[in-house]
Amino acid sequence: MRPILHRTCWSLKAAFAGRRPKSHPEDPCLQIPRQHTKLKQCLSRKFAVAEFKGDWEWHQRLWQMRTHWKSKQICHACRATLNSKGNDGQCCFVLFGSDIPRRSFEECLLVSMPDAPCPLVLVDGFHPGIIRFCAMHVLALGIYQTLCAEALLWLCESQVFSPMTDGMDARLRSAYIHFKGWLRINKLSCSGRQFSCRLLHLVETDFPYLGYKAFNCRIVLAWFLMSEVQNDLETSGRYLTASESENLYSRGQLALRFYREAAEIFSARAQLRFQLRPKLHAMDELLRGCLCEKYNPRYFQNYSEEDVLGLLKPLAQKSVVSSARSFEVSMMKRYFLRCDLGRKKINIHICIYACIYIVLINSIPWPGFLPIDPKMSNEAFGGRVAARSLLFTFWNHLVVLSLLYLGFGYRL
DSSP states (O other), X not given: OHHHHHHHHHHHHHHHHTBOOSSOSSOTTSOXXXXXXXXXXXXXXXXXXXXXXXXXXXXXXHTTOSOSTTSSBOOXXXXXXXXXXXGGXXXXXXXXXXXXXXXXXXXIIIIISOSSOOGGGGSTTOOGGGEEEOHIIIIIIIIHHHHHXXXXXXXXXXXXXXXXXXXXXXXXXXXXXHHHHHHHHHTOOOOOOOOOTTTTXXXXXXXXXXXXXXXXXXXXXXXXXXXXXXXXXXXXXXXXXXXXXXXXXXXXXXXXXXXXXXHXXXXXXXXXXXXXXXXXXXXXXXXXXXXXXXXXXXXXXXXXXXXXXXXXXXHHHHHHHHOSTTHHHXXXXXXXXXXXXXXXXXXXXXXXXXXHHHHHHHHSOOOOOSOOOTTSOHHHHHHHHHHHHHHHHHHHHHHHHHHHHHHHOOOO
């Protein structure tokens, strides 16, 4: 990845300067493409990197961080620790809202980064604070999964959906029936499977959590009327007012403290419930940024990026199976044929132009070169037939490319 990251850093620096490069990034003696030399030297705008967002695991791999959810020091932005050992327990991540010391730029490079850090640290304006936690992975694929599972278990244990005589799977099925009825009344949709002990990971050696996707977890959370924080995130704009940021911060901190209190209650009972996971500290960091920067952490989520990965993965798998030697070209062909590309009706257009192509190919007379004489020898006859077949294939391709050029505006 380092060569790719070096090239990316070079490109971002040029965009930040607002000028097109005059030389090749790998060797100043090499010439840049001729089509770029004809363009203006200055760009119409300048571009700056404002954030690097992504899943925590992706950040750990990309930046090769030493501080992550499995290490003793879990955060690259502050000195939060995984447990209460050291510093008199004042930096433990479960102390939500506490004034944990922040890391400086130099400390982040020396403690969190490896000896040979990621080349992206050389991007203009880089600071450890612009490495953002993804709100979708932290909340919908983390804390919300635990909250949904715990709420389901509490309602089932309280005999809300069915009597105690039924098994846990039967009570969860009854809860799912009530959930589907609530969806119909509110005209909502959820693709999640039926609630079951397996879906909630109910085992004696692990903490329960609901194995739903991000959007489905958010729907289940609304069913339990526990989505006040998420509602505030979704109804607020990108930039928050002082009252909005303070309200969101106070509600989020209250939710974190209730979560910690519930974990303490079940810990006293020697039950594995309400797991105190490092993602709680990531939520604490999102709330702190919301209060200090007045910026909505909802815009740090990666729903669109996850959708793109879900779109490209099956294309990549089929391309590798069909043509492993020309993987990139095959994948691009499949992408252009199956994806939107900014035009929502491109698939309909392809069907229409395919019909036009069939009509034209049967009506347009193609050049009558290479006539066939019945008196030819077998070898000459076979060669002439092969030449006509090749010419007919070329004519087909010419008609297709012409239709694509006329219909989609592709430059051939």
